[in-house]
Amino acid sequence: MPLTLNDDQQMIRDSAEGFFKAEAPVSQHRALRDTADSVGFSRDTWAKMAEMGFAGVLVPESHGGAGFGHVAAGIILEAMGRNLSAAPMLSTAVLGATALQYGTAEQQAKYLPLIAAGQRLFALAADEAAxxxxxxxxxxxxxxGNGFRLNGIKGFVLDGHVADTLIIAARTSGDDNDRDGITLFLLDARADGVAAARRSMVDNRNAARITLADVQVDGADVLGAVGEGLAILERVLDAGRACLAAEMLGVSSEAFVRTVDYLKQREQFGQKIGSFQALQHRAAHLFCEVELARSATLKACQALDAGDDRASFYVSLAKAKAGEVAILATNEGVQMHGGIGMTDDFDIGFFMKRARAAQETFGDAAFHSDRLTRTLGY
Incomplete structure (x- = not known):
């Protein structure tokens, strides 16, 4: 499959770039930070995203979605990365919609149309370790009784403080690190015994610490088969990782563009600093790295859409590469802006913070490098 977009995907790209530039630009991110917004994103913007079909990008048409696939989801996340647009796109439209692909017909009929309409927010509560x-x-x-009782604490639950439904990974058998014995549950976030404590991250996005104290769930709330939840969880995480790679690609691309524009404007010693050969070499190297990350990310999304058995390999490759490039691009951006790059007057620092948080989410470059070597049999 060629590493290019088809005509429909190019139309989605143009639509997404225009939408987020107009409706959720970096200035909105700054405003949300300055006001310490309790939600962390604009619900009006999310409603408009649903109208555009973005919320239902992974929801089948039979359930009111667009069914465009992971390449399209990545295109949308890339545009969001360029503008630092905050929305529950990853937590709900990607992770939530992907998880429900493994649900019962009743679960899908109940929740998928609500996701596509932007009327119900989901959050994946999986991570517990540091x-x-x-x-x-x-x-x-x-x-x-006829179900289960949940007890435990989940950390780093993206959008967990505003979610309507939580996807909980809990152990029904085995030891703490066993791969078997993990079960996924759909849980009403307002059920008795559920407590969410909001945490603001370095990039001003929100996660939550979820505490579960004797929370009763029914057998009908099980997602997939009892004890076999890790395989589903990894597929859900892979969708999120690929889309995070796409968002980091957007962060890197915009950081590169803003840096090059600054090099063309800033004067030192009577000439534009963009004429300095050392800075030209650094910019050229960064451009090549961004394009490598672009190819890896597109391949990962294509593999997920094709149901490729090697999709996990391509996803880890994309997540690792996009994360490294995002760190490089934003570091170079701040440094080549000089001292003002560290001030709040310029937006470049926001891109650096988002790159740091996204790179750590669902596994950093070291995690995915290890996962790649294990996949290759080392």
Missing amino acids: RHKPAHVTTTATPS
């Missing part, structure tokens, strides 16, 4: 480790699950699900 660093990303999907198989490390200490939250317990013990049999109780």
Whole structure:
């Protein structure tokens, strides 16, 4: 499959870039930060995204979505990265919609149309360790009546403070790090015993610490099969990782563009600093790195759409590469802006902070490098 966009995907790209530039630019991100907004994104913007079909990009048409696939989702996330647009796109439209692909017909009919309409927010509550480790699950699900009783603590739950429905990874059998014995549950975020504590991250996005204290769920709330949730969780995470790689690609691309524009404007010693050969070499190197990340990210999204058995390999490659490039691009951007790059007057620092947070989410470059070597049998 060629690493290019088809005509429909190019139309989605043009639509997404125009939308986020007009409706959710960097200035909106700054305003949300300055006002310490309790939600962390604009609900009006999210409603407009649903009208554009973005919220339902991974929801099948039979459930009111667009069904465009992961390449299209990546295109949307890339445009969001360029503008630092905050919205529950990743948590709901990607992670939530992907998880429900493994639900029952009743679960899909109940939730997928609401996701596509932008009327219900989801949050994946999986991580518990200090660093990303999907198989490390200490939250317990013990049999109780016709269902289970959940107890445990989840950290770093993206948009968990505003979610309507939580997707909980809990252990129904085995030890804390066993790959078997993990079960996924759909849980009403307002159920008795659920407490969410909002946490503001370095990039001013929001995550939450979710505490579960004797929370009762029914057997009908199980997502997939009991004890076999890790395989589903990894597929859900891979969709999120690929889309995060796309968002970081947008962050890197915009940081590069803004830096080059600044090099063309800033004068030193009576000439534009963009004429200095050392800075030209650094900009050329950065351009090549961004394009490599673009190819890796597109391949990962294509592999997910094609159901490729090697999709996890391509996703980890994209997440690792896009993360490294995002750090490089934003570091170079701040440095080549000089001292003012560290001030709040310029937006370039916002891109650096977003790159740091996104790179750590769902596994950093080291995590995915290790995952790649294991996939290759080392």
